[in-house]
Amino acid sequence: MEKNKNVIPARFPSENKTAHLFEKLPFAESENEYQSLIKAILKEEPDNLQARLMALEENSPLFLKNLEKVLQDAEESLKKQGLMGKDSIGSYWLILETRPFILAKYELVHAYEERRMKRKAVEQLEEILYLNEMDNLGGRYDLMALYCELEEKEKALSLYNRYEESNALMLLPLIVLSIKLDDELSAKRYYKILQESNKNCRKVFGKKELDIQKWEETVDDEQYSPGSVEEIYMAIDKLEDDFLLLTAEDYYYNWLNQHLQKPKKTSKKK
Numbered sequence: 001m002e003k004n005k006n007v008i009p010a011r012f013p014s015e016n017k018t019a020h021l022f023e024k025l026p027f028a029e030s031e032n033e034y035q036s037l038i039k040a041i042l043k044e045e046p047d048n049l050q051a052r053l054m055a056l057e058e059n060s061p062l063f064l065k066n067l068e069k070v071l072q073d074a075e076e077s078l079k080k081q082g083l084m085g086k087d088s089i090g091s092y093w094l095i096l097e098t099r100p101f102i103l104a105k106y107e108l109v110h111a112y113e114e115r116r117m118k119r120k121a122v123e124q125l126e127e128i129l130y131l132n133e134m135d136n137l138g139g140r141y142d143l144m145a146l147y148c149e150l151e152e153k154e155k156a157l158s159l160y161n162r163y164e165e166s167n168a169l170m171l172l173p174l175i176v177l178s179i180k181l182d183d184e185l186s187a188k189r190y191y192k193i194l195q196e197s198n199k200n201c202r203k204v205f206g207k208k209e210l211d212i213q214k215w216e217e218t219v220d221d222e223q224y225s226p227g228s229v230e231e232i233y234m235a236i237d238k239l240e241d242d243f244l245l246l247t248a249e250d251y252y253y254n255w256l257n258q259h260l261q262k263p264k265k266t267s268k269k270k
Contacts, residue, residue, distance in 0.1 A: 188259060210244075
């Protein structure tokens with residue numbers, strides 16, 4: 001039996017007799033020991049969300065259905081605890097009891113994306129932003145990329161206006177979406193904003209072709225700072241189908257290359 005390595009880790013163990021069991025999980029020396037600890041936790045707390053997720057078998061054909069069932073049960077539990085009311089909704093990441101639920105919903109998003117169930121992933125991400133308006137985990141960037149792939153113009157614009165961010169993760173999907181919808185005027189406008197907010201666009205799009213090695217290094221590192229080259233590559237990664245799987249002569253990359261702003265000439269000192 002193979003444990004599900006993608007589910008959320010035991011970041012918020014309960015402050016009771018199962019806490020010491022969660023602390024032992026990272027040090028389990030075998031799969032049997034790992035599963036025994038999970039079973040011990042569930043024996044004490046049958047509704048423990050983290051333990052239920054960690055007990056799932058990722059390679060099982062029933063994994064997705066079981067994951068959906070765990071989330072449904074968790075939502076019912078939150079309702080019974082009074083954590084689905086107006087005092088909680090919108091601030092789920094700030095509430096200790098609801099934070100694991102947000103993390104678990106991201107696992108469901110990833111499961112849908114891995115199965116190319118993009119509209120189901122969109123539904124989950126939209127609900128995540130409803131439950132946690134501040135979006136501390138950056139789900140809006142995944143959602144924007146999905147809106148681009150599904151050509152959901154109105155929803156993409158609404159999301160952009162909601163968070164008012166001029167970074168590559170928000171703007172690059174809007175540029176590509178505008179090109180897809182034959183709205184070059186909007187594409188140029190968003191590209192102008194992007195180039196003004198991120199001065200490294202030429203380093204990425206000024207080459208003859210996309211630097212696959214640099215993209216891979218950035219994704220593996222998972223680190224980037226605002227306005228950096230890495231931020232642009234992270235945005236490209238979220239649009240993988242359009243930039244890395246497209247066979248039509250690197251269509252979107254070439255458009256970005258051709259519409260780079262010309263470098264401003266610096267006046268010579270007399």
